[in-house]
Amino acid sequence: MYYTTTTMTWSDGVTESTQRPQTRPTQLPYVPPHLRNKYNNGAMSSMPTSLNDDYANKNANSYGFTTESTQPPLGRGGRGHRGRGGGGGRGGRGRFHQTQEQDSYNIASKFEKLEVNVDDESPESTNFAAYDDIPVEVSGSEIPSPASSFEEIDLGESLNRNIKRCKYVKPTPIQRHAIPIALAGRDLMACAQTGSGKTAAFCFPIIHAILELNRLSKPGRVAFPLALILSPTRELACQIYEEAKKFAYQTRVRVAVAYGGAPIVHQLHNLEKGVDILVATPGRLVDMMERAKVSLSMIKCLALDEADRMLDMGFEPQIRKIVQQMDMPPCGSRQTMFFSATFPDEIQRLASDFLSNYIFLSVGRVGSSTDLIAQRVEFVPNMDKRNHLMNLLRGQEPNGTHGKHALTLIFVETKRGADALEHWLSLNGFPAIAIHGDKVQMERERALKSFKSGYTPILVATDVASRGLDVPHVAHVINFDLPKDIDDYVHRIGRTGRAGKSGLATAFFSDQNMPLAKALVELLQEANQEVPLWLNDYAKRASNIVGGGRARRFGGSKFGGYDFRRDAQYEIENDPYSSTYGSFDGTASSYGLSNANSYAATGVDSYSTGSYGHEFSHETVEASGWD
Numbered sequence: 001m002y003y004t005t006t007t008m009t010w011s012d013g014v015t016e017s018t019q020r021p022q023t024r025p026t027q028l029p030y031v032p033p034h035l036r037n038k039y040n041n042g043a044m045s046s047m048p049t050s051l052n053d054d055y056a057n058k059n060a061n062s063y064g065f066t067t068e069s070t071q072p073p074l075g076r077g078g079r080g081h082r083g084r085g086g087g088g089g090r091g092g093r094g095r096f097h098q099t100q101e102q103d104s105y106n107i108a109s110k111f112e113k114l115e116v117n118v119d120d121e122s123p124e125s126t127n128f129a130a131y132d133d134i135p136v137e138v139s140g141s142e143i144p145s146p147a148s149s150f151e152e153i154d155l156g157e158s159l160n161r162n163i164k165r166c167k168y169v170k171p172t173p174i175q176r177h178a179i180p181i182a183l184a185g186r187d188l189m190a191c192a193q194t195g196s197g198k199t200a201a202f203c204f205p206i207i208h209a210i211l212e213l214n215r216l217s218k219p220g221r222v223a224f225p226l227a228l229i230l231s232p233t234r235e236l237a238c239q240i241y242e243e244a245k246k247f248a249y250q251t252r253v254r255v256a257v258a259y260g261g262a263p264i265v266h267q268l269h270n271l272e273k274g275v276d277i278l279v280a281t282p283g284r285l286v287d288m289m290e291r292a293k294v295s296l297s298m299i300k301c302l303a304l305d306e307a308d309r310m311l312d313m314g315f316e317p318q319i320r321k322i323v324q325q326m327d328m329p330p331c332g333s334r335q336t337m338f339f340s341a342t343f344p345d346e347i348q349r350l351a352s353d354f355l356s357n358y359i360f361l362s363v364g365r366v367g368s369s370t371d372l373i374a375q376r377v378e379f380v381p382n383m384d385k386r387n388h389l390m391n392l393l394r395g396q397e398p399n400g401t402h403g404k405h406a407l408t409l410i411f412v413e414t415k416r417g418a419d420a421l422e423h424w425l426s427l428n429g430f431p432a433i434a435i436h437g438d439k440v441q442m443e444r445e446r447a448l449k450s451f452k453s454g455y456t457p458i459l460v461a462t463d464v465a466s467r468g469l470d471v472p473h474v475a476h477v478i479n480f481d482l483p484k485d486i487d488d489y490v491h492r493i494g495r496t497g498r499a500g501k502s503g504l505a506t507a508f509f510s511d512q513n514m515p516l517a518k519a520l521v522e523l524l525q526e527a528n529q530e531v532p533l534w535l536n537d538y539a540k541r542a543s544n545i546v547g548g549g550r551a552r553r554f555g556g557s558k559f560g561g562y563d564f565r566r567d568a569q570y571e572i573e574n575d576p577y578s579s580t581y582g583s584f585d586g587t588a589s590s591y592g593l594s595n596a597n598s599y600a601a602t603g604v605d606s607y608s609t610g611s612y613g614h615e616f617s618h619e620t621v622e623a624s625g626w627d
């Protein structure tokens, strides 16, 4: 379905026979990925024949682990080196799981120990200078003013305390604009660049609203959450859940999570204890509702993270079922908020079905990447991809604290490709682990934990890991296979360069990627990145082909945010037979559209800030004073 592709790409297709050492024996004892190079290579004809230091030294890349440091993450072997997950998944719980996992994963459980530090602008804090000149576009009616600080927003004592615990000193731009809008109870369609703090932008107002209601949920056989947050992937649901728990710490607001691939019984048991905020993936939620374990009749607030993904082909029927066909209060009686870094026109149109008199907010250019990410596009013929990757990885010196490797995330197109590349990297001494939709949930979670902890500093992933995942210290994202869709590229590279930190993204471009060339050039230009001459040529050639490659999805606006309603506005302005427009804000407003100020005349305001504000035919109010 959604993450499934049947096409073969280079990462799967480059057969092991052509790429692996030719004399690799057919039967090898199981060796975990990290140790395969040292232990398995003994079987290679051109190599020394045992656990030979000589070989290990000659072939040491900068990831070369000592035997001591490479305690395998799995205690009980696994399923053989070609088993699911490349051996990274199924064993028992070894030393790793008893130590690092417990220490690092459940942040919320350790939250109590964190200090409340009022003035700390620690290195971990956001680099706000990076966001200073960010363009902001807002449109809709009666737009609440943005706030410049958390004090000004005033989310209440307990939330403010938790914000300090998180060491959030200042709101990020999306938070400055979105939180006041959400606190005013308005529906919202919000776009902001990857890693810019959207999760808190919807979690804070939700928690605040529930506290204001002063009516927390009670235990019972059927759960009646007051707020629902939907996420397209299980991992993202878990991440939002962990974040929401931190933000709701000591507030008595109960947060629960429901996602597929894990036993439903345990999740239901948690729900029975009472839940105020339910974070869920659509499939599992529908299942629970059909079992009459969850009712959405009390929902006051609905938030969709990665909203464009939630409404694309894969999820739209499930979302319609959850939002329109079960017992959720109708549009207008609940508050609805959509968040994403990308929001194609056609998906905005769909989304407007679920919103009432909403405000459109974009911080940074919709669908653009952040300038914090240095982007490099290299022409790499398919045949050379693996060697090129190896050289790239060899060049990465340990640079983290204690000489640890910064994390590298490699995207490939298919699940098979992810397994094959993980295996090949492991064989060559690079500690890699794969994550994709064919792995069982436990394997997926383990892969992510192992990567997050730095234990396996290379993660090979399909798009299952492209959206929303916030893994600190991802220094390099490599698009081994480029995606077909430029928005997917934006989300993928957005796994680095988060929260004001800088990052690097390298893409391997080959002939097959020509349809992406034009959009890629535009994206690089917008992000002030160098565009290789050869890529420009590809873009020109692509333009000459019918369709011209996939154009940017945000219509005619090169810079700044883009509210699709403006297109509709434009169409009507230019349609001599049309004089009314009834769907702009989800209400039946109608207005004449004959002059340039008609947009403002309808009570629909807008403002733009920052250096990329662009011109519209309607009145644009320049806002200042907070940016």
Ligand SMILES: Nc1ncnc2c1ncn2[C@@H]1O[C@H](COP(=O)(O)OP(=O)(O)OP(=O)(O)O)[C@@H](O)[C@H]1O
Residues within 6 Å of the ligand: 125, 126, 167, 168, 169, 170, 171, 172, 175, 192, 193, 194, 195, 196, 197, 198, 199, 200, 340, 341, 467, 468, 469, 470, 494, 495, 498, 499
């Ligand atoms: N006000 C703040 N100050 C400092 N750090 C913050 C602040 N708000 C959020 N962060 C941190 O920024 C990081 C990115 O936030 P988040 O995951 O919400 O980004 P996002 O915009 O949802 O990204 P994506 O589009 O990839 O989903 C997180 O580690 C979060 O803790």
